[in-house]
Amino acid sequence: MARDARGVTPQSQDFSAWYNEIVLRAELVDRGPVRGTMVIRPYGYRIWELLQADLDRRIKQTGHVNAYFPLLIPQSYLQREAEHVAGFAPELAVVTHAGGRELEEPLIVRPTSETVIGEMMAKWISSHRDLPMLLNQWANVVRWEMRPRMFLRTTEFLWQEGHTAHADEPDAMRETLLALGLYAEVCAEMAAMPVVTGEKTPGERFPGARRTYTLEGMMRDGRALQAGTSHYMGTNFAEVFDIRYATPSGELAHCHTTSWGMSSRLIGGVIMTHGDDKGLVLPPRLAPHQVVIVPIARGEEAERVLASARELADRLVRAGIRTHLDDRPQLSPGFKFNDWEMRGVPIRLELGPRDLAAGTALMSDRLAERKSPVPLASLEARLTDELGMFQGLLLRRATEFRDRRTVTVHEWEEFAAAVATGWARALHCGRTACEDDIKAATAATPRVVPAAGEPDEGACVRCGMPSVYGRRVLFGRAY
Numbered sequence: 124m125a126r127d128a129r130g131v132t133p134q135s136q137d138f139s140a141w142y143n144e145i146v147l148r149a150e151l152v153d154r155g156p157v158r159g160t161m162v163i164r165p166y167g168y169r170i171w172e173l174l175q176a177d178l179d180r181r182i183k184q185t186g187h188v189n190a191y192f193p194l195l196i197p198q199s200y201l202q203r204e205a206e207h208v209a210g211f212a213p214e215l216a217v218v219t220h221a222g223g224r225e226l227e228e229p230l231i232v233r234p235t236s237e238t239v240i241g242e243m244m245a246k247w248i249s250s251h252r253d254l255p256m257l258l259n260q261w262a263n264v265v266r267w268e269m270r271p272r273m274f275l276r277t278t279e280f281l282w283q284e285g286h287t288a289h290a291d292e293p294d295a296m297r298e299t300l301l302a303l304g305l306y307a308e309v310c311a312e313m314a315a316m317p318v319v320t321g322e323k324t325p326g327e328r329f330p331g332a333r334r335t336y337t338l339e340g341m342m343r344d345g346r347a348l349q350a351g352t353s354h355y356m357g358t359n360f361a362e363v364f365d366i367r368y369a370t371p372s373g374e375l376a377h378c379h380t381t382s383w384g385m386s387s388r389l390i391g392g393v394i395m396t397h398g399d400d401k402g403l404v405l406p407p408r409l410a411p412h413q414v415v416i417v418p419i420a421r422g423e424e425a426e427r428v429l430a431s432a433r434e435l436a437d438r439l440v441r442a443g444i445r446t447h448l449d450d451r452p453q454l455s456p457g458f459k460f461n462d463w464e465m466r467g468v469p470i471r472l473e474l475g476p477r478d479l480a481a482g483t484a485l486m487s488d489r490l491a492e493r494k495s496p497v498p499l500a501s502l503e504a505r506l507t508d509e510l511g512m513f514q515g516l517l518l519r520r521a522t523e524f525r526d527r528r529t530v531t532v533h534e535w536e537e538f539a540a541a542v543a544t545g546w547a548r549a550l551h552c553g554r555t556a557c558e559d560d561i562k563a564a565t566a567a568t569p570r571v572v573p574a575a576g577e578p579d580e581g582a583c584v585r586c587g588m589p590s591v592y593g594r595r596v597l598f599g600r601a602y
């Protein structure tokens with residue numbers, strides 16, 4: 124297999140191999156001892172922290188409060204909601220022994236927390252004055268994975284799960300769409316990932332949900348990645364967990380609940396939205412190091428250049444720019460350039476004796492071919508601008524890429540061609556059997572009924588029966 128100078132398989136040759144190599148080489152993760160688990164290394168974990176802090180701020184700003192519920196859930200809780208248990212059964216890790224003996228009731232390692240939170244909501248909610256109840260939890264969950272992929276599908280992953288209870292459907296639906304909107308903002312503003320938002324078709328709904336909403340991003344191999352989901356549960360969980368409240372007139376009514384989640388999977392989305400054959404390309408807002416300084420000098424000048432580089436790094440850090448000085452001795456500048464390029468650092472500064480004499484540094488960004496000298500005196504302001512522009516450039520580039528590879532199709536032949544390299548906008552009959560047939564023929568599934576889609580109807584692209592969504596559905600192969 125042909126490889127480039129640094130030994131990474133090119134995306135065009137084998138995207139999956141490229142991804143698997145990059146996550147390890149960039150030191151984002153390592154394999155855990157149990158199959159399907161991942162160790163998130165400091166460089167990868169920093170990306171998660173940046174994402175987590177931003178999303179947490181948005182969640183709190185919209186009136187939600189954080190709580191923490193137990194990892195272990197009684198098996199009987201999951202069995203109460205029939206669809207829920209059927210959906211999760213194949214992925215459950217079950218604890219049967221503890222404290223040296225067999226347990227009377229097996230315990231489930233949480234795959235999600237609707238049940239345990241539902242049980243508590245039933246206890247905490249009694250009156251309409253207790254509503255809405257807006258809870259969020261940051262936690263790890265376990266879903267046994269048969270085909271693990273780092274960040275995308277791991278047996279254990281990190282996420283937040285919002286769980287809310289409301290007096291009626293309109294309020295719960297507002298909440299469901301509010302969470303979807305928060306996620307779309309995080310994708311665009313932090314991850315520079317354009318997403319299409321809208322509802323899932325019934326066949327793709329969360330087990331136990333009445334309606335499921337999603338955000339879908341296109342990766343550089345044309346596949347879709349679900350970046351988060353938000354569910355309106357109706358009164359399904361309220362009925363089985365007895366979450367009821369007294370209305371102002373004193374009658375008892377079931378709450379309408381929602382749940383919504385975004386996970387460490389989004390980091391996989393960032394890697395596959397922006398990365399190239401040289402490695403990662405990180406959006407500045409999620410980059411552990413936004414700027415790396417590489418001092419270039421030998422012999423007597425080395426100490427002087429290094430001292431100036433330290434001073435510069437301190438200045439930039441004080442200005443709020445995440446700056447890293449690569450002062451590793453014995454490594455050549457060329458090696459360092461390649462290393463930080465592979466690890467996706469947005470901006471690199473080179474500093475040598477001649478630059479210092481001229482009062483400049485040599486700046487290059489992760490996508491540009493050229494380097495340009497920038498004055499040291501006003502570097503804070505210049506870099507803040509450059510980082511903002513780079514963030515914007517990534518979002519535009521990803522949006523153009525997605526739009527180029529999204530095709531409105533009318534015939535089945537066009538459909539099959541479109542989903543081989545990207546997404547197809549097609550009319551669909553809404554039947555699960557027809558979705559299954561499409562999946563068997565092309566590996567594509569309905570990703571989302573776009574909220575912003577224009578009204579359209581006609582014959583199903585596959586079976587010719589009348590379309591049902593009043594607009595076109597986006598189909599694609601997915602992670």
Ligand SMILES: [Zn+2]
Binds near residue numbers: 553554558585
């Ligand atoms: Zn059909």
